Amino acid sequence: MKAVGLYKSLAITDAASLINLELPKPELNSENDLLVKVEAIAVNPVDYKVRLSILPEASATPKLLGWDVSGIVIASANPSFKAGDKVFYAGDITRPGANSEYHLVDSRIVGHMPDNLSFVQAASLPLTSLTAWESLFERLQVEKDKEKTLLIINGAGGVGSITTQLAKHLTKLKVIVTASRPESIEWCRKQGADYIINHREDIVSQVRNLGYEFVDYILVYSNISDHIKACGELIVPFGKICSIVETKTGELDITPLKTKSAALLQEFMFTRAMYKTSDMIEQQNILNNISKLVQKQIITPTVNEILTPINAENLRQAHEVLEKGQSIGKIVLTGF
Ligand SMILES: NC(=O)c1ccc[n+]([C@@H]2O[C@H](COP(=O)([O-])OP(=O)(O)OC[C@H]3O[C@@H](n4cnc5c(N)ncnc54)[C@H](OP(=O)(O)O)[C@@H]3O)[C@@H](O)[C@H]2O)c1
Known part of the structure; x- marks a missing residue:
């Protein structure tokens, strides 16, 4: 599958700070996981903060960033989700991010996407x-x-x-x-x-x-x-x-x-997933509540810029804007 990642923490002006990769498609191996086909991702300050700190020394395996996703369930080990479901989630900072065509995520932190939104709009919301x-x-x-x-x-x-x-x-x-x-x-x-x-x-x-x-x-x-x-x-x-x-x-x-x-x-949005807290499923409930508020048009998505496709060049552009502290609303990338 196509993916974008890094082998070493580098300044965003360095072309190797985020690179295009070809990686094996992940497979379900936990009873809680969903395999999701990623349709859109939003970029957050956490992406550049992790990019800049995670690999001070070069690594043999790449690190994937990306913790704001909308996509389609391909396979589910959990009966509350089925193949074809449209979902949105922020994910877990202790696991690989979603800057890849396919992504594994714990279903307890995944919500059903509002059906009145595009994948781009939905990706602006979870994190x-x-x-x-x-x-x-x-x-x-x-x-x-x-x-x-x-x-x-x-x-x-x-x-x-x-x-x-x-x-x-x-x-x-x-x-x-x-x-x-x-x-x-x-x-x-x-x-x-x-x-x-x-x-x-x-x-x-x-x-x-x-x-x-x-x-x-x-x-x-x-x-x-x-x-x-x-x-x-x-x-x-x-x-x-x-x-x-x-x-x-x-x-x-x-x-x-x-x-x-x-x-x-x-407040740290990743605490529940990071420590597998007993109330971890509360993030699914919050996302489903957000979904209902969006369907009733009470809450509107916060997309301010769309970049396509999801590749290293566009992700570097988004990181650069966020690093300057000048982002407004959300930057969303879509398509591989
Ligand atoms: N703990 C968590 O779970 C969690 C979750 C999400 C985000 N965060 C963190 O929260 C921060 C905000 O993230 P974000 O995604 O909402 O937005 P962001 O992209 O970091 O915010 C950009 C905005 O910051 C404003 N800004 C720049 N310097 C500022 C200052 N000194 N004081 C106040 N505002 C300033 C700018 O407004 P002007 O252009 O008007 O100056 C700009 O529009 C980031 O550090 C992020 O890592 C933490």
Whole structure:
């Protein structure tokens, strides 16, 4: 089968950083797995982060990236899926990624694709929706019926986009997001944000100018070390903050949260698959809920750019945009 991968972690400007490969088609060997024919994949910051760190020394076997997929089930060891089912999923970071024509995935983390979407549209949703849902409803445990305030730092990326939609459609939250360029501001407006402020300027005074002394919840979809002081000033006493981006060892000082007794939570979308948690199937339930929301046209896909085919050249182009931190919504690749 065709695939794209790497033998060594290299800068994206190096043509060998991602290369076209011909690999054996994988075969079912676990009672939970599905064999999926990959139709479209979305690219996420995790792809370039793994690419840059996973193989400091050259490896004899290639590493495959790609953790946002839509496709068709070819074979299933699990009776709840059958050949021909259209599915979407983020997958498991401890297993090979899906930048390949065929892919094995644990069925417990796979959802049925919304039938009103194309494969390209569907691929834009799984990883970011799972992150957004788990952040909002599991980590922050937002109270859906209360008119509280949510600040999202980084509103225009894939996660911020779908979080805004979920918060606006499923809760009574007032949603303040950050964006700094005309095109990212416009994109955030389309996702439904109530207010858009600029993360390159003083976040605290901008929130206060909107009439809020404190906010009830903060989702930090950027390095929290850069924003911890603002978080400490803006979070309501006993409020909750959730961070999804890794920090360097010793980089983060949470002293600004101390006097507020604020909770700092972590969200990692791969935790369930990585540790095979007893509630792993909850990711299937979340994806099926997302599917229903899309079918009812409550949630809309966040595709902003489509590249075809899925090959090394196009993946290098997508990684380059993401590495610059300028991506808006999702970049999706389709076809081999
Ligand atoms: N823990 C998890 O499970 C999980 C899951 C998904 C993603 N993540 C992480 O979350 C982060 C966001 O990912 P993503 O896919 O949503 O989007 P992304 O592609 O990283 O976001 C791009 C956006 O970031 C904004 N941005 C750049 N610098 C910023 C800053 N200093 N402060 C705030 N915003 C800034 C830019 O907005 P402007 O152009 O308007 O400046 C740009 O539109 C990544 O680091 C990713 O690895 C973690």
